[in-house]
Amino acid sequence: MTLIAIAAALAIGLSTIGPGIGQGIASAKALEGMSRQPEMASELRTSMILALAFMEAMTIYGLLISILLLGKM
Amino acid sequence: MMDALYELGITNQMMTSTGITLIISAIVIVAGRHMQMIPSGLQNIMEIVVEKLQNFYISVMGEYAGRKYFPIVASLFIYILICNYSGLLPFSGHLPGLAAPTSSINFPLGMALIVFVFTIVVGLVENRGPRYFKSFFRPVAFLFPIMLLEQLVHPVSLTLRLYGNIFGEEAVIAEFFNLIPLGVPIIMQALSVLMGLIQALVFSLLAGIYISEAAHPVDGNLHHQETCEIPVQQII
16 A cells, blocks of 8 residues: 555656656757757747657656556555 | 536536537637638737748648648647636636546547547548558568557557646646645646647647658659649749
8 A cells, every 4th residue: 555655656756857857958958059049949949849748758657657556546 | 407417428528628619619700700801800810820820830740731731730739728728717627517628538538539540541641542551661661560559659648648747737736726725826827828838739749740741652753742843844
């Protein structure tokens, strides 16, 4: 019972680490590119949002697993 | 009356999404009733919205696919955007018949299945028949299982991304309301305005990219490439 609760917390907690770091790096680089070449800003923004969405999917899978685990309690 | 609907298996989310459909349809019908060459009022606003969206999708999907399949991706965007924002209405989720449709897994799943089936239909139509399935064997033939898996994962990831984000937000806002009912939830709600827009954008953008990939001819020398070359010949 408590083990499942800990597992659910770990599932969402650990799965936020990787995407968090990745999104930070990606948006930092995109901002750098935008400030260097402001005329490319709109294209870069679209690609950045798309890349962030792909990274975010990992966290969402973690959230799904933790919801499934909570359902087992 | 509500109990009778609940017994039929109609949930709050279904009622809200139907209501949103009716509202959007009503606004669009009113805006397009007396169309004029020089637009004014509501028609003008709608034309600005559609034109901005069309420029955006053409820049992502390319000139041909962006123009031809613009209606479905733009409809997805507008519909999902308003469905996301319906979760920010006062008492949303507590009044009978009012809850954000995207916070239930069935709504995103339906949208993602529409995109999945539409992608295959576009591939079959653009390649004039089952030649489309050659694209699964395209780089190398032994990659076929991976390409097939990739196609099948698209609707799953579309569903989970939209559902997870909106459900997570709604859960966090509800939890904040339980802790401190005044002031603090506004921060999360302001963030949720931005997130609702980004999630609607991402969903329609990915749908557009899948569709434009399917619309790309497998073997080349297809009809729309020929039509693209006609103006060049006329110039010569």
